[in-house]
Amino acid sequence: xxxxxxxxxxxxxxxxxxxxxxxxxxxxxxxxxxxxxxxxxxxxxxxxxxxxxxxxxxxxxxxxxxxxxxxxxxxxxxxxxxxxxxxxxxxxxxxxxxxxxxxxxxxxxxxxxxxxxxxxxxxxxxxxxxxxxxxxxxxxxxxxxxxxxxxxxxxxxxxxxxxxxxxxxxxxxxxxxxxxxxxxxxxxxxxxxxxxxxxxxx
Amino acid sequence: xxxxxxxxxxxxxxxxxxxxxxxxxxxxxxxxxxxxxxxxxxxxxxxxxxxxxxxxxxxxxxxxxxxxxxxxxxxxxxxxxxxxxxxxxxxxxxxxxxxxxxxxxxxxxxxxxxxxxxxxxxxxxxxxxxxxxxxxxxxxxxxxxxxxxxxxxxxxxxxxxxxxxxxxxxxxxxxxxxxxxxxxxxxxxxxxxxxxxxxxxx
DNA sequence: CCGGAGTGACACCGGTCGGTATCGTTGTCA
DNA sequence: TGACAACGATACCGACCGGTGTCACTCCGG
Numbered sequence: 001x002x003x004x005x006x007x008x009x010x011x012x013x014x015x016x017x018x019x020x021x022x023x024x025x026x027x028x029x030x031x032x033x034x035x036x037x038x039x040x041x042x043x044x045x046x047x048x049x050x051x052x053x054x055x056x057x058x059x060x061x062x063x064x065x066x067x068x069x070x071x072x073x074x075x076x077x078x079x080x081x082x083x084x085x086x087x088x089x090x091x092x093x094x095x096x097x098x099x100x101x102x103x104x105x106x107x108x109x110x111x112x113x114x115x116x117x118x119x120x121x122x123x124x125x126x127x128x129x130x131x132x133x134x135x136x137x138x139x140x141x142x143x144x145x146x147x148x149x150x151x152x153x154x155x156x157x158x159x160x161x162x163x164x165x166x167x168x169x170x171x172x173x174x175x176x177x178x179x180x181x182x183x184x185x186x187x188x189x190x191x192x193x194x195x196x197x198x199x200x201x202x
Numbered sequence: 203x204x205x206x207x208x209x210x211x212x213x214x215x216x217x218x219x220x221x222x223x224x225x226x227x228x229x230x231x232x233x234x235x236x237x238x239x240x241x242x243x244x245x246x247x248x249x250x251x252x253x254x255x256x257x258x259x260x261x262x263x264x265x266x267x268x269x270x271x272x273x274x275x276x277x278x279x280x281x282x283x284x285x286x287x288x289x290x291x292x293x294x295x296x297x298x299x300x301x302x303x304x305x306x307x308x309x310x311x312x313x314x315x316x317x318x319x320x321x322x323x324x325x326x327x328x329x330x331x332x333x334x335x336x337x338x339x340x341x342x343x344x345x346x347x348x349x350x351x352x353x354x355x356x357x358x359x360x361x362x363x364x365x366x367x368x369x370x371x372x373x374x375x376x377x378x379x380x381x382x383x384x385x386x387x388x389x390x391x392x393x394x395x396x397x398x399x400x401x402x403x404x
Numbered sequence: 405c406c407g408g409a410g411t412g413a414c415a416c417c418g419g420t421c422g423g424t425a426t427c428g429t430t431g432t433c434a
Numbered sequence: 435t436g437a438c439a440a441c442g443a444t445a446c447c448g449a450c451c452g453g454t455g456t457c458a459c460t461c462c463g464g
């Protein structure tokens with residue numbers, strides 16, 4: 001993961017400020033995901049992270065901003081793992097299978113609790129909340145990437161098929177533990193392959 | 203809907219008590235769904251419904267119990283509409299298409315905000331919360347019903363295919379407005395048909 | 405080794421939360 | 435019609451919420 005030569009990693013100096021910001025955000029993210037945003041108070045983040053409330057509020061003006069940063073962070077992490085999942089395969093079909101395997105494994109992890117973007121959207125009904133924009137962007141991006149893969153796979157209706165596969169993935173995210181008993185990765189790969197093959201049929 | 207001769211509808215006398223209970227629950231359900239459970243205070247339910255707080259707490263000992271009743275109500279309503287959606291068709295394939303059309307229409311309604319069971323699960327991380335049990339039962343029931351339809355459709359792997367279609371449906375629930383631009387019902391029907399046809403393939 | 409930006413600890417703010425107690429009023433059913 | 439259960443209104447409770455102000459200390463670059 002960090003062994004490959006990247007284009008840039010210029011962080012020999014995480015300042016004290018950056019470090020406490022990171023600790024606060026990491027802790028908040030963990031708690032928000034595990035317990036729900038509204039269920040976690042700022043006090044709890046302070047106690048768990050060891051970062052003073054004053055300091056947190058210097059880095060994040062409001063709790064909403066912290067939520068925003070949380071989703072941004074999850075988004076980045078998600079695409080990083082997505083890239084890793086497709087990197088092994090050379091053909092488009094293999095890349096989609098790689099994605100299915102990764103998602104299948106991810107949603108069956110011990111404390112998996114669904115897609116953070118979706119969870120936050122469920123908690124915050126106001127669509128103008130900044131966090132909601134991140135969630136929308138995240139899902140749009142997923143469809144965009146899937147459509148590219150569909151095109152590469154020679155799919156006659158890439159947009160449509162990409163949306164179908166996106167539904168499948170989102171379904172897997174919300175279903176999580178209910179997939180126990182099934183080999184989730186294989187189930188997803190079979191369904192996705194089937195959808196790709198049937199693209200353009202009527 | 204209420205026009206068919208049911209086995210029992212013995213409600214010529216909704217007592218005053220039953221009426222205020224119903225008003226409170228209906229209002230709470232509407233608010234919970236539209237705004238999120240934690241975002242709605244008991245005071246707000248009182249003001250919106252016109253039912254006194256004392257009365258609400260006589261019918262529902264805690265807010266959690268009200269949430270429970272909300273999900274129970276949504277569950278019942280969901281299966282009622284499910285039955286209606288499959289009632290028109292005689293062959294299993296047609297019933298599944300009917301479900302897809304219903305879901306496609308449902309998720310594109312103006313203020314659609316996802317599956318209530320999933321939303322509540324996102325807000326309440328504690329899996330022993332009574333509302334969580336209702337949500338689990340709801341999703342199990344969906345898989346059970348889909349599996350029956352798959353068997354009737356002559357599907358060689360009904361359990362597996364039912365789960366795939368369930369993922370598709372759950373994906374549609376969370377995607378809601380993002381399906382705009384697609385003909386959601388047709389998209390779902392195409393995908394479901396494809397999954398049925400491919401059942402048992404490798 | 406010194407100066408200042410950034411830190412942690414803590415007290416505190418108004419507001420809102422879920423839930424209770426009291427009490428006068430109203431609907432219902434014998 | 436009378437009596438009682440259930441109602442609505444209101445005031446109130448302790449707990450906790452997100453957010454601020456103060457201040458002594460500590461780390462880090464120059």
